[in-house]
Amino acid sequence: MTGPTTGTFVGMPAFPTAARTALADTQLRHNLAHATGVIRGKRAAVVGEVDNWEELRLAGAAVKERALRSLDTHLVQLEESLTARGAVVHWARDAEEANRVVVDIARAHAVDEVVKVKSMVTQEIALNEALEASGIAAWETDLAELIVQLGGDLPSHILVPAIHRNRAEIREIFRRRMGEVGRPAPDDLTDEPAVLAGAAREHLREKFLRARMAVSGANFAVADTGTLVVVESEGNGRMCLTLPEVLVSIVGIEKVVPTWAELDPLLRLLPRSSTGERMNPYTSTWTGITPGDGPQEVHVVLLDNGRTRALADETGRQALRCIRCSACLNVCPVYERTGGHAYGSVYPGPIGAILNPLLRGTGDPQTDSLPYASSLCGACFEACPVRIDIPEVLVHLRSQVVDGHREDRIPKPEAVAFRGAAWAFGDASRLDRVERLSSVAGRILRRRGRTSLGRLPGPGSAWTDARDLPAPPTESFREWWQRTDGGERP
Numbered sequence: 001m002t003g004p005t006t007g008t009f010v011g012m013p014a015f016p017t018a019a020r021t022a023l024a025d026t027q028l029r030h031n032l033a034h035a036t037g038v039i040r041g042k043r044a045a046v047v048g049e050v051d052n053w054e055e056l057r058l059a060g061a062a063v064k065e066r067a068l069r070s071l072d073t074h075l076v077q078l079e080e081s082l083t084a085r086g087a088v089v090h091w092a093r094d095a096e097e098a099n100r101v102v103v104d105i106a107r108a109h110a111v112d113e114v115v116k117v118k119s120m121v122t123q124e125i126a127l128n129e130a131l132e133a134s135g136i137a138a139w140e141t142d143l144a145e146l147i148v149q150l151g152g153d154l155p156s157h158i159l160v161p162a163i164h165r166n167r168a169e170i171r172e173i174f175r176r177r178m179g180e181v182g183r184p185a186p187d188d189l190t191d192e193p194a195v196l197a198g199a200a201r202e203h204l205r206e207k208f209l210r211a212r213m214a215v216s217g218a219n220f221a222v223a224d225t226g227t228l229v230v231v232e233s234e235g236n237g238r239m240c241l242t243l244p245e246v247l248v249s250i251v252g253i254e255k256v257v258p259t260w261a262e263l264d265p266l267l268r269l270l271p272r273s274s275t276g277e278r279m280n281p282y283t284s285t286w287t288g289i290t291p292g293d294g295p296q297e298v299h300v301v302l303l304d305n306g307r308t309r310a311l312a313d314e315t316g317r318q319a320l321r322c323i324r325c326s327a328c329l330n331v332c333p334v335y336e337r338t339g340g341h342a343y344g345s346v347y348p349g350p351i352g353a354i355l356n357p358l359l360r361g362t363g364d365p366q367t368d369s370l371p372y373a374s375s376l377c378g379a380c381f382e383a384c385p386v387r388i389d390i391p392e393v394l395v396h397l398r399s400q401v402v403d404g405h406r407e408d409r410i411p412k413p414e415a416v417a418f419r420g421a422a423w424a425f426g427d428a429s430r431l432d433r434v435e436r437l438s439s440v441a442g443r444i445l446r447r448r449g450r451t452s453l454g455r456l457p458g459p460g461s462a463w464t465d466a467r468d469l470p471a472p473p474t475e476s477f478r479e480w481w482q483r484t485d486g487g488e489r490p
Ligand code: SF4
Pocket: 158, 273, 321, 322, 323, 324, 325, 326, 327, 328, 329, 351, 380, 383, 384, 385, 386, 387, 388
């Protein structure tokens, strides 16, 4: 068994490096500011219509918390319910095991292409690549995911994976790529949203009608009835879930909801938080096999891939409550400026900044940079429909990152600085000497007309390249206290 693959894009640099590139892309920043601004406005309006929104949030959080606290029991019940309704349940510890299950099923049916819906979890485990390596083509059917796939691109948002693209770019991608993998875009394709959606519909219809096998994720898995639930806006999910003969659903084990009744607050919280709608246009539920209706072979892969590791973290486990609404992304000032690619993962934004280190563990430079990709302003917690205290988890993970470097042979400059501060603060006379030295430096600098230290050399430049470092004061607090007798004398 290998370690969890959590959709971290191979070769991505740490967040500060990737963010710097993104910040230099003015088109990207314009696309993001426009898109997140529109979604934020819609969400705020529909959330404002609900009198008891806070109660609903508490109810949603409680349902997910209950599910997580007895996850083992609920999972066993889910397996029994699914099996009783004719589904085949597979357990996968990691990406490799999950991918092998899907490839084996595809081979057993001699299919060379599959259609996909709600595929974030499949991106997490790099299923498309695993299928491709086995000669099986995987077609994304969600409009935004289709744009990402055709553009040879990476998703950058949980709900709108192509949020970084504008209409003109999408038209260009459709014109260039659709014909190479299926029905081409019409010659008179414009960048009107309805025309682009029409081209995608025609392109995808061909694939829906041909595919014998579909792969889906799920928003929720109800333990007592064995029901899987997918909510979506375009109807592509309904097509994938009903037309093919074989359906394989890959479900993260944290998606379990104990009872059908407990879906209620979650299905009310999700659409308002995600797309700013009162209700989802399509909510599909399926429970095993129904003879003569829909897929006649249903497989469910229950995937761990680091989730039990996250569950074992008492502070971090609340991240598993996430219902992937993306509200935290849309309100995050850091995400709005850098976009999703800078997080280097299929889970970007504030939730990605905590979920990736929780699933994979800290210790890798890219993952370790994520808990710092936040100003800790708290907007994500305010927006989260299941009350995940993301700032609390960020701080908790930062402490894990720091702890992980305590024994480093070459300590980080920050650690050296703090060791120096600890040495000075550890003894009153040492602190006095340091303060006197710093006042002398301050007086010299000010005499030369300088109010800032300017650019520090070496590792210190990482700080001063982005911030001003003021010159030290000409008098320390203790010197002032002695000189003025605690403020009694001028
Ligand atoms: S953390 Fe909360 S706000 Fe962010 S995607 Fe998950 S449920 Fe939505």
